[in-house]
Amino acid sequence: MSYSRENPEVSASGEDRVNAMRGYKATLSNPNTSKEAKEHAQDVLNNELGGNKPRQDLYDVRGRNKEPNRVAGGLKAAQTNPRVKEQGKKSSAEKLDQMPQE
Structure with a gap:
């Protein structure tokens, strides 16, 4: 190029x-x-x-190219990570709830 x-x-x-x-x-x-x-x-x-x-x-x-299982794993990990603020934990829980279930 x-x-x-x-x-x-x-x-x-x-x-x-x-x-x-x-x-x-x-x-x-x-x-x-x-x-x-x-x-x-x-x-x-x-x-x-x-x-x-x-x-x-x-x-x-x-x-579009992200694997749903890996995304879900990251969101679950964020909820238990002590370095993540409460707002982030809440946001990750909401995103996890919105993910399509297989």
Whole structure:
């Protein structure tokens, strides 16, 4: 995959797009980056990478690929973990109740 000023190419892969977005955001926050480079990075983020949409796409894809038994196990573990706050324990119990039963 290449990202150049002459021919910007953005992969359709959600993960690749999120990684590209991270790189451009790093460019924006780097004090050693030129004004022109920051303008280019902002332009690519706004017009080619879809703002925060790639990140949401990635979360959606990862959520669909999770194994229900592992998710349920994590939620049960959170309820007994002494480092989890009461709000988190309550939230995990609610999510566990909403999961489809097999």
